[in-house]
Amino acid sequence: MRYVVFGLGISGRAAASYLLKNGHSCIGVDRKAKLLQQEMTHLQIDDENVLLENVDAMILSPGIPLTHPLVIEALSRKIEVIGEVEFAFRHIQNRCIGITGSNGKTTTTLQIAHVLNCAGIRARAVGNVGVSLTSVIGNVDDDEILVVELSSFQLETLKKRCLDYAVILNITENHLDRYPSMQEYAKSKLHIQHCLKESGTLFVSEQVARNYSFETNFSIFDLFPFLSQFGITRSSFDQAMSSFKKPPHRIEWIGEVDGVTFYNDSKSSNVESVMYAVRSLKKPLILIVGGTDKGSNYSPWIDCFKGVVKHLIAYGQAREKIEMEMGESVPFTKVGPFAEAVDIACKMAEKNDTVLLSPGCSSYDQFANFERRGEAFKEKVLKWIEKKQFS
Numbered sequence: 356m357r358y359v360v361f362g363l364g365i366s367g368r369a370a371a372s373y374l375l376k377n378g379h380s381c382i383g384v385d386r387k388a389k390l391l392q393q394e395m396t397h398l399q400i401d402d403e404n405v406l407l408e409n410v411d412a413m414i415l416s417p418g419i420p421l422t423h424p425l426v427i428e429a430l431s432r433k434i435e436v437i438g439e440v441e442f443a444f445r446h447i448q449n450r451c452i453g454i455t456g457s458n459g460k461t462t463t464t465l466q467i468a469h470v471l472n473c474a475g476i477r478a479r480a481v482g483n484v485g486v487s488l489t490s491v492i493g494n495v496d497d498d499e500i501l502v503v504e505l506s507s508f509q510l511e512t513l514k515k516r517c518l519d520y521a522v523i524l525n526i527t528e529n530h531l532d533r534y535p536s537m538q539e540y541a542k543s544k545l546h547i548q549h550c551l552k553e554s555g556t557l558f559v560s561e562q563v564a565r566n567y568s569f570e571t572n573f574s575i576f577d578l579f580p581f582l583s584q585f586g587i588t589r590s591s592f593d594q595a596m597s598s599f600k601k602p603p604h605r606i607e608w609i610g611e612v613d614g615v616t617f618y619n620d621s622k623s624s625n626v627e628s629v630m631y632a633v634r635s636l637k638k639p640l641i642l643i644v645g646g647t648d649k650g651s652n653y654s655p656w657i658d659c660f661k662g663v664v665k666h667l668i669a670y671g672q673a674r675e676k677i678e679m680e681m682g683e684s685v686p687f688t689k690v691g692p693f694a695e696a697v698d699i700a701c702k703m704a705e706k707n708d709t710v711l712l713s714p715g716c717s718s719y720d721q722f723a724n725f726e727r728r729g730e731a732f733k734e735k736v737l738k739w740i741e742k743k744q745f746s
Contacts, residue, residue, distance in 0.1 A: 356379055356380070356411040356412060357379070357380040357381075357382075357409055357410050357411050357412075358374050358379055358380065358381045358382070358410070358411065358412050358413070358414060359381075359382050359383075359384055359405065359407065359410050359412075359413045359414070359429075360374070360381060360382070360383050360384065360413075360414045360416075361384045361385075361413055361414065361415050361416060361419050361423075361425065361426070362384070362385060362415060362416025362417075362418055362419045363383050363384075363385040363387075363391055363395070363400070363416070364416050364417075364418060365485065365487050366416050366417060366439040366440075366487040366488075366489065367383065367385070367414070367416040367439065368395070368487075369439070369487035369488075369489040369490040370414045370439050370442060370443075370487075370489045371383050371395075371398050373489050373490075373492060375397065375398065381398065381399075382398075382399050382400070382401055382405065382410075383395065383398045383399065383400040383401070384400070384401050384402070384403060384405050384425070385400060385402070385403075386402060386403055388400045388401055388402040389402075403423075403424075403425050405425070407425075407428060407429055407432055407434060410429070410432075410434050411434070411435070412434060412435040412436075412437065413426070413429045413434055413435070413436045413437070414437060414438070414439055414442050415436060415437070415438050415439065415512060416439060417438065417439070417483070417506055417508035417509050418508065420508075420533055421436075421511060421512070436512070437512055437514075438508075438509055438511065438512030438513060439487065439488065439489055439509075440482065440488050440503075440505065440509045440512070440513055441512050441513050441514055441515060442489060443487075443488035443489040443491075443492060444488070444513070444515045444517040445515060446492045446493075447488070447491070447492060447495070447501070447517070448497070449495060449497065449499055449500065449501050450500045450501070450519045451500070451501045451502075451503055451517055451518050451519055451520075452467060452500065452501070452502045452503065452518070452519065452520045452521075452522070453503050453505050453518040453520070453521045453522065453547055453550060454467070454502065454503065454504050454505065454522045454524070455504075455505045455506070455507070455510060455521075455522070455523055455524070455544055455547050456522075456523055456524025456525045456526070456544070456560075457524075457525050457526055457527040457528075457529045457544075457625060457627060457628075458524070458525055458527065458625070458627060458628045458631065459524050459525065460483065460484075460504045460505075460506070460524065461483070461484050461485075461504055461602055461605075461622075462601060462602060462605060463522070463524060463578070464480045464482070464484050464502050464503070464504040465480050465484065465599075465602060466578065466596070466599055467480075467502045467578075467581075467582065468480040468502045469595060469598075469599050470578075470582055470587060470591075470592055470595040470596065470599075471500060471502075471582070471585060471587070473591065473594070473595035473598070474585070474586070474587050474591050474595065476500065476585055476586075477496065477498060477499040477500065478499065478500040478501070478502055479491065479495065479499055479500070479501055479502065480502045480504070481501055481502070481503055481504075482503040482504040482505055482509065483504040483505060483506045483509060484504040488501075488503060503518075505547065507529075507530060507534075507540060507543035507544055508530075508533075508543075510543050510544065510546045510547055510550070511543050511546070513546070513547075513550050514550075515550065516549070516550060516551060516552050516553070516555075517550060517552070518547070518550050518551050518552065518555055519551075519552060519554070519555050519556070520551075520555060520556050520557075520558065520581075521547045521548060521550065521551050521555065521556075521557050521558070522557075522558045522559070522576050522581070523544060523545070523547060523557075523558070523559045523560065523563045523576075524560055524563075524576070525560055525562050525563060525627075526540075526541050526544050526545075526562070526563055526566070526567065527625065527626070527627035528540075528625060528626055528627065528651055528652065529624075529625040529627075529649065529651075530625075530649055530650075531649055531650025531651060532647075532648065532649045532650040533649075534650075541567065545567060545569070548569055548570060548571050548573075549570075551571065556573075556574065556584075557569065557571055557572070557573040557574070558573060558574050558575070558576035558581055559573050559574075559575065559576055560575070560576050561575055578592075579592050603619070603726075603729065604619055604620065604621040604622040604725060604726060604729035605620060605622045606618055606619075606620045606632050606635055606636070606713075607619040607620070607729070609732075609733055609736050609737065610736065610737060610740045611740075612739070612740040612743045612744060613706060613743055614705075614706030614707055614708075615704040615705070615706065615707075615708050615709070615710060616638075616708075616709045616710070617709070617710045617711075617736045617740075618632075618636065618709060618710070618711045618712070618713075619712050619729050619732050619733055619736075620632045620711060620712055620713035620714075621712055621714065621718070621725045621726070621728045621729030621732060622725050622729070623713040623714055623715055624646075624649070624714065624715065624716060624717050624718070624725060625649065625651060625715060626651045626652065626653060626655055626656065626715055627655075628713070628715065629642075629644060629656065629713045629714075629715040630655065630656065630659045632711060632713040633659055633660060633663055633664065633711070633713070634659070636709055636711060637663060638663070638707070638708070638709040639663070639665045639707060639708050639709065640663055640664045640665055640708070640709050640710075640711050641664075641665055641666045641668065641700045641703055641704050641708055641709070641710045641711070642660070642664050642666070642667050642668065642711050642713060643668045643669075643670065643696050643697065643700055643710070643711065643712045643713070643714065643732075644667065644668070644669050644670075644673075644677060644713065644714050644715045644716070645668075645669045645670035645671040645672075645673050645674050645677065645693075645696065645714055645715075645716055646670070646671045646672065646673055646693075646714045646715075646716030646717055646718050646719070646720055646721070646722075646728070647671065647672050647673060647716050647717040647718070647719045647720040648672060648673035648676055648716055649716060649717055651715070651716075652680065653676070653677050653680040653681060653715070654680045654681070656681060656715075657681060657682070657684040657685075660684065660685050661684070661685075664685050665686070665708065666685070666686045666687075666688065666703060667681065667685045667686065667687050667688070668687075668688045668689075668690065668696045668699055668700055669687070669688070669689045669690075669696075670689070670690050670691065670692065670693050670695070670696035671691065671693065671716070671720045671721060672716075672720040673716045674689040674690070674691075675689070677689075692721070693721050693722070693728065693731065693732075694731070694735065697712075697731075697732060697735045697736070698735070701735070701736070701739045710736070712728075712729070712732045714728070
């Protein structure tokens with residue numbers, strides 16, 4: 356078969372490598388074709404003007420929407436268009452747990468895999484957690500459980516009933532730069548129920564159960580009762596959780612100097628996740644927000660920030676919209692560059708203040724991903740701490 360792999364991020368590269376290793380004809384497509392071709396010399400790479408003659412199937416990376424003109428052209432030519440996770444699930448027979456939600460997906464996915472492994476049950480965290488599902492094809496034992504983090508983008512193109520368990524943690528406003536409405540975004544999350552095997556079980560949070568209806572029976576999700584179905588005892592669960600380390604960039608403590616504490620929550624890319632971070636710290640906060648707007652409504656921050664956020668610093672592409680929607684509810688500074696926002700926060704902070712980076716927006720105006728944004732914040736903060744300690 357002749358494949359086009361559209362989008363050469365982590366998942367696209369894994370799909371292309373698998374196809375080439377297994378003797379398939381494959382063309383990679385990416386808007387950064389010229390740059391990537393220098394790096395990936397083993398793969399023919401074209402830009403988005405590629406001709407689709409004699410193509411049998413197109414594999415989409417999650418970042419490519421179904422509304423893209425090249426995808427529409429492929430569908431008009433009767434070319435099968437599938438997502439990378441759909442492609443991978445067609446080659447995987449393992450028991451699978453699917454995790455989705457607007458916030459907390461990665462942490463929950465890693466927690467479940469960690470607890471299972473600590474109990475002697477082999478499990479691996481894959482998917483949107485940063486390990487492409489395709490990369491484990493042929494590299495996983497039959498008895499290993501795959502704990503798969505699934506984004507709304509991945510669920511859009513997932514058709515196979517492949518999950519033994521599905522979990523929806525929460526559904527709050529997000530990605531409205533891609534979806535025409537909150538209803539369409541929620542629909543992509545709720546689609547996970549249709550990816551369950553006939554014998555599969557659905558778990559949803561109380562928040563999701565209150566606000567949405569389902570076509571299958573479900574149970575309310577809580578971490579221990581869910582894992583007890585695998586024979587995990589309370590004592591083994593508690594012991595495993597005590598050794599679990601939260602991944603970086605999630606309300607991550609960076610350091611303290613002169614009574615000022617610094618936290619990195621760069622993973623925060625929607626309105627609700629910022630509110631969670633603010634409620635978690637409950638201190639006089641100097642809060643850095645901004646980046647690329649995702650179509651969000653920032654006004655829910657107004658009540659949440661009262662009496663907690665001492666000063667709000669907004670940077671990047673979203674700063675004007677944030678200023679407009681926040682009004683005069685909180686002292687406000689807007690800047691363009693991210694680095695300037697961090698400098699201002701460091702200089703402004705006084706004893707007993709907390710400086711929190713929790714952007715509530717995507718990173719793509721100034722950074723390749725939220726990880727790089729978080730690392731940039733940590734680098735500047737640690738230099739500031741060192742400077743203050745030796746001044």
